[in-house]
Amino acid sequence: MLAYIARRLIMSALILLGVSFITFALLYLLPADPVRQIAGRSATPETVANIRAQLGLDQSFIVQYARYLGNLLQGDLGRSYLQKTEVETLIASRLPASLLLMAGAIVCELVLGLTMGVVAALRRGTGTDNTLMVVSFVGVSAPQFVVGLLMLYVFAVQLRWFPIGGYGTFAHFVLPAMTLGIMGSGWYSRMMRSSMIDVLRQDFIRTARAKGLGRARIMFRHALPNAILPIIAMIGIDVGIFMGGIVVVESVFGWPGIGQLAWQAIQRVDIPIIMGVTLVSACAIVIGNLVADIASLLADPRIKIR
Amino acid sequence: MKNLLTTTALIAALALPQLAIADGHSDLDPDAQYGGNITITYKDDVATLDPAIGYDWQNWSMIKSLYDGLMDYTPGTTDLRPGLAESYEISEDGMIFTFKLREGVLFHNGREMTAEDVKYSLDRVTNPVTQSPGAGFFGSIAGYDAVSAGEVEGLSGVTVVDPYTVEITLSRPDATFLHVMGLNFASVVAKEAVDEAGADFGKTAMGTGAFRLGEWTIGQRLVFEKNADYWREGLPYLDSVTFEVGQEPIVALLRLQNGEVDVPGDGIPPAKFMEVMGDPDQAAQVIEGGQLHTGYITLNVNIPPFDNVDVRRAVNMAINKERITQVINGRAVPATQPLPPSMPGYTEDYAGYAYDVDAAKALLADAGFADGFETELFVMNTDPNPRIAQAIQQDLSQIGITASIQSLAQASVIAAGGEADQAPMIWSGGMAWIADFPDASNFYGPILGCDGAVQGGWNWSWYCNADIDAMAIEADSMTDPDMVDARLQMWSDIYMAVMEDAPWVPVFNEQRYTMKSERMGGADALYVDPVSIPVNYDYVFVTDVQ
């Protein structure tokens, strides 16, 4: 197991290197010129040339990338072109908000998804089952910006149960967390349902019933723990999906996280920030996948370690 | 619409005798109460508070409240008045300015401001290491070229005569020089604070302004606190100003209606505009004013068929400016020329190219394009600009021009405009020109002059008329106060000549609408201040101080 983890970590480091290279190359290819943005509209050609030289943007791609990589390995993510603040500072000040949102989304996914899945499994074949499954499907099929805008309109504007976007209290937190979590809850409810059905069919459950154990006890002590294992593994994968989702959700709700930071940076071609956020996201995804794989290994040792 | 500046007022201001004396007492408001805090909201993070770097409409007025420069403006107007300079003298040939500084002006850290600080600040902003976007404004100071090329570290034209006297020598006559001294870029900063903060100076503030920076939580809030030792006696009225960032405009508006916010800094969101103006109670809290802004379509004279002046004139006649103004809920005034109406030098009775589809088609046919042609229209991809572009596209199709819309990120449009042969038409929305200072010349140089028609420049129509350039240089050399009228007339002629060549289609001048809470007091003009956009924080007050 340790060897496996070590191998995966090395692989992850290489993957992150690849991500940094490709992202840097893509940003290099952007037709927009960041120096123009920094220099502003009244700058003379000399000023522009000066700024370009100072930022090292007049050098070749390889030189620029090598410099970036060198700084990166020393823990320096550079400075924002337009805000002159260190990228680390900007990301660090906004990351907690995004992490909070993702944590809330996971809670929402699990609570909604697992409940729906278990209920549907127990009432398999009935109208309840069908309804819950349709609801799950709809959840999976709705893009987050539509869900977000609708929830904002219905619950915040019309019903006034929640504030209209923003940050600060629990009330501000509910709608964006739910928006981010609804899609996942649809997946989880269906997975949980089929997982529960599989587990409930198994011998050890029949044995437990034959022994006369109560339904609740069977559920909570025997069925659920086994059914949940594959789900836990999936949570790691969710991180990747969230990384895209927060761009939209933070934009709709005005949530001050790194999604908003990335979106603003892309608009203004603030390359250091874009690089920083992409790398942080890729890190999170890679770690999430690793955790998910380890979790499934632990859950089902029959899966061979490749 | 309130005309905040009349030509005569400006003439009166500039017609002061060569020796100008400041009197900071006459503009205090007798109704003002002292104390209290106001809350302003913005959507985006504040980028920087470094006066040498800050150049967006969000931090422009913030910097004005934290820092001062040699020159200033009478609040709510575009009239120059002395700032940190108590008085100034101009030599006969208009090339040497001698500023006498006020004594006893303190930085926020308690140290007195002297002429050394003025020189330090001007040297700093022109030094290429600072990467200031405003360095070019100081091009007329002697020694600028050497500093800009990195050869020397200080402007030879700025000399400290004694601790309270600064002498600035120009390398060429410049009628806009006093305006330049009123720009944020010319603000006086404290060297020790810059040295201590290094590259993070923009996240701090050390100036002489009416407010000091109290607190800054990145991504959430900034708080300005009253500078009790401010050199303008009796100011500011407020104890503090709180800026909350990350707030959507619609949310800000609702919070204003709830009494939590005093001014939504991003303005009234278009979606709510009609609702707000339709409600008399809310409309009463909205102040409307002109801006020194023009929205326009650039026609690239390098790309056929826009190299044909008749084609450009035909396009001018094809655009239905009334309808486009309707698309943005009437928040603008249709434009006839490059200058906005409140700018001195605006030609009052010029009708421009009237909307006339048939005449446009005829003109196009005469030019040899009876069947029209295909072209591209570049636009920035944030609302409402794609919608405006589509309205323009429809207008063009009426005279046979098929324009495909290229809706891109702002930086990409700017990049395309800066290439000689990439963007045949650009709608300037989102990047439209707002005057840096209230002078007619500011609308010419970078966007219509030959200097701007270079790779990476902002003259996206690549229009370069040497004769008109010569007129512009001549107009800006008219530094003699007796020649103010003649200078304005010359600028008016310049822009009329530009309209003859029609490299642009001026479309509209956006109005500014500032909504404020009921508790805020002060003259209306302070809320649509043409220089300190949107609000002049130094002069406003609240009426509910306990």
Add this chain to the structure above:
Amino acid sequence: MTVADVPPLAAPVEEGVWVRLRRRKLAMFGLILIAATLLGAIFAPYLTQFNPDEQMFDGLSITGAPMEPGGEFILGTDLLGRDLLTRILYGARTSLIIGLVANGVALLIGTFVGVTAGYFGGILGGVLMRLTDLMMAFPALLLAICLAAIFQPSLWIVAMVIATVNWVQTARVLYAETASLSQREFIAAERTLGAGHTRILFRHILPHLVPTIIVWGTLGISTTVLLEATLSYLGVGVQPPTPSWGNIIFENQTYFQAAPWLVFFPGLAIVALALAFNLVGDALRDILDPTQRGRT
């Protein structure tokens, strides 16, 4: 079962699928939705009297506000005075074209990468799968936004961008299946008999993969439809005036409090189409490969 018994694609299999599909009500509902969207897209010019690009003077009130649903404009108008129903119908074309093209390309790439890596294994396989891991590490939406910013967005560019971020899942699934298939004895037997790689791939491996490809292909359309809508919503997808359900919301979202129909109707369309493909794809997965039921 001998080598010769490996069933090629034959009518009996398809008939069984269709019959079983017909029995599932949800899947049929999905098919009906897809058919409705297809018909709406194809016959759009006949279903409405308006042009999707036509900005009508009476499409806006005097103050420039969009018109509410009802009367001449069944679903109301948008902020430029264009009929919403018309734009939604034409928008169906955009969603379907991009959904199908992007998904088709993604499927091709994914199949190529997955099958090649699974069949040949070794270094080639390793490299290809590491490439897949690399793509998976990218936050897809950020990558799509960056790509769209580099290339001036047109319908086809958007489709290619979406395809680029979408082939990974297919590749991984097909890799696993191909790898396990390739190790079966009958393949080795074929090789001994002298069969070339091409023959083995096309006659013996790919046919077994067809069910998986169909399932992922169908489910994938739902993903591409959603991704296109999101990109257009952010302003970096299909550009107006070409209507796309996502860019209708993008253009009109600041008005959603005053004119919620401008967000609600296109939003409903997006959800409906994605849902339809999800329902059909899920049913197909149940039918064609019961061991994968409910798993992602």
